[in-house]
Amino acid sequence: MTIAERPWWKDSVVYQIYPASFKDSNGDGVGDLQGIISELDYIRSIGVDVIWVCPMYDSPQVDMGYDISDYENVYPPYGTVQDMERLIAETHARGMRILLDLVVNHTSDQHKWFLESRSSKTNPKRDWYIWRPARYINGERKPPNNWLGNFGGSVWQWDEHTQEYYLHLFCPEQPDLNWENPETRQAIYKSAMEFWLQRGVDGFRVDTVNMYSKGDMADAPITDPRSEWQFAGLQYCNGPRMDEYLMEMNEILAKYNAMTVGECPNTPDMARVLKYVSAREKQLNMVFQFDVVDIGQGPYKFQTTPKNYSLPDLKRAIERTQVLHRGNDGWTTAFLENHDQSRSISRFGNDSPEHRVASGKMLAMMMAALSGTLFIYQGQEMGMVNFPLEWGMSEYKDVDSSNYYKMVAGRSGNDPEELMAAKVSLQHLARDHARVPVPWTAGENAGFSTAKPWMRPNDDYAVCNAKQQQTDKNSVLAFWKRMLKLRQQYGDLFVHGDFDVVDVENKDVFTFSKTWQNRKALVVLNFTEKERELALPAEVRSQKMQLLVSSVDHVKQTQLSAYEGRVYLI
Structure with missing residues (x-):
């Protein structure tokens, strides 16, 4: 690159x-x-x-x-x-x-654009937001569709003044802008x-x-x-x-x-x-x-x-x-x-x-x-x-x-x-x-x-x-400071390298490798509160491995401590 x-x-x-x-x-x-x-x-x-x-x-x-x-x-x-x-x-x-x-x-309903849009159906900024007439089902007024808002309820708010609904995917106080309008x-x-x-x-x-x-x-x-x-x-x-x-x-x-x-x-x-x-x-x-x-x-x-x-x-x-x-x-x-x-x-x-x-x-x-x-x-x-x-x-x-x-x-x-x-x-x-x-x-x-x-x-x-x-x-x-220094030092490997999961089905330990050209790192993370066996993948066991960093002070040869993480350079 x-x-x-x-x-x-x-x-x-x-x-x-x-x-x-x-x-x-x-x-x-x-x-x-x-x-x-x-x-x-x-x-x-x-x-x-x-x-x-x-x-x-x-x-x-x-x-x-x-x-x-x-x-x-x-x-x-x-x-x-x-x-x-x-x-x-x-x-x-x-x-x-x-x-x-x-x-x-969206904007706030207090934004000057929306205040204008809401003021009348003929206002030049009416079309800056998304307005729709009501649907009537058995004579009962209903919003234009059945969409659920991100904070619950309908995405449509009835405006009594202009007798139409406006769209708000979030709060009623957050009317959606009309991106269809180039202006x-x-x-x-x-x-x-x-x-x-x-x-x-x-x-x-x-x-x-x-x-x-x-x-x-x-x-x-x-x-x-x-x-x-x-x-x-x-x-x-x-x-x-x-x-x-x-x-x-x-x-x-x-x-x-x-x-x-x-x-x-x-x-x-x-x-x-x-x-x-x-x-x-x-x-x-x-x-x-x-x-x-x-x-x-x-x-x-x-x-x-x-x-x-x-x-x-x-x-x-x-x-x-x-x-x-x-x-x-x-x-x-x-x-x-x-x-x-x-x-x-x-x-x-x-x-x-x-x-x-x-x-x-x-x-x-x-x-x-x-x-x-x-x-x-x-x-x-x-x-x-x-x-x-x-x-x-x-x-x-x-x-x-x-x-x-x-x-x-x-x-x-x-x-x-x-x-x-x-x-x-x-x-x-x-x-x-x-x-x-x-x-x-x-x-x-x-x-x-x-x-x-x-x-x-x-x-x-x-x-x-x-x-x-x-x-x-x-x-x-x-x-964190130590890890960010390391990330900078090995930027090719960690920032730009290829990520591969090694042990997808292991329910306790997350092992993944990072590869950049001919360099490789192995990251091993114990996601449990108990010691776990350090099981390294077969293809790296025969290779020379250098422990770059562990998240604990006392590293054990064959065991990972509770919530321990390690990075090896292969």
Whole structure:
């Protein structure tokens, strides 16, 4: 691969920041842009070279900033456009790059475009959103189709003033933009993209990137007979004009050499994914596929029991995303956490006090050895875990969590058993776990703020905080730093190498190899709390093996310790 084929984003490690929960600089209990600026040196010390800032735009915050009322302004509790310009400059001054979240499938219902669109059927911006007349069945008014929204209920909201429905795939306060209208698209590019590209941002994580073309909007098949609303993700994702829209968007991005990573749900067809990320197609640089983080979720995410998967399921999911770019001109990503996922140690490792650190290190090793651009979410580098089951529902701030709990309460008539099952599922999978304040110290409010934080810090901040881990050579943070150095040192092998699973059916140990030209590494990970036999594949036993790194201090010859990971050079 020539240097020309290795743009900067391929070898990057990206650190995702959720502004409300990162660090509060002015004592109002909410994280802000100055808080991010104050910890840029900490972020850089981990070994990352790109930051991605979740939506910091002006917003009523119905869906934590993913409901944007003004793309060209900053949410006042976070700061100002000037603060953003300073954050961009300070990031660049440290040799790092900065990505913003690009949310252009929908806006807030408070955006001036929607206020105009809603004002009358003859308004010039009426067609900037998706409006449809009602259906009438036996004289009863019904929405235009049976689609289920991402946060429950119908995707259609009745507007009394103009006597039509508008489409919202998420909250009713998040009306979908009409990408079919070329005037709308040009306004999006100018306001949401160029405004910030001109100020120096280096690219975007593109929210719900495959939902802009909605197809024919026909009814979805009935998969939940108990509900009036049916899962429609395969209807409204990957519609007929997606290629055209993304190529048009890419023309803007190319002028600024900006990168894109698209959020790509409901896309089981790998050929479709590859088309999005093929360099030749000029659409997106890479996407997030959700095979790995969707493991163990029910058909409706929360309708499941914790740890409802086997290790072979996880291996196959990782393999599907790891082989995406093999033998073609595409690229892939590696991630286990983001603002929409619960904590990876709680989901894939063991968050009990005695195993938290060990399983956090093992997962760090796995991630650092995977191909593609690596993404880390704030707090993941410290081994943060989900908050406990004992916390009341008032601590769950996310609309997705509260909607689900209310739905179960309504559907079951407040049945205590069903409500408890809902709570167990939320404690395992809710997005809230990623949104608790980052613990900076063992002091008051976890060192996040001098005031009571907007969300309760996790109870374990006295033992899991940045200050303590920065001076502890055995911490999860210290191990992440070590692994990211190794990833950089062996970039060909770990970032660009070919991934192969060695022992798919082994339910306890995950072994995979990485190959680049004539170099090879073997990664062995014990996913259990018991010692396991170190069973190396026959073809490597006869070869010279060098132990490059283990996640434990005392390495045994023939046994793997609980949650131990090892990397061998063959």
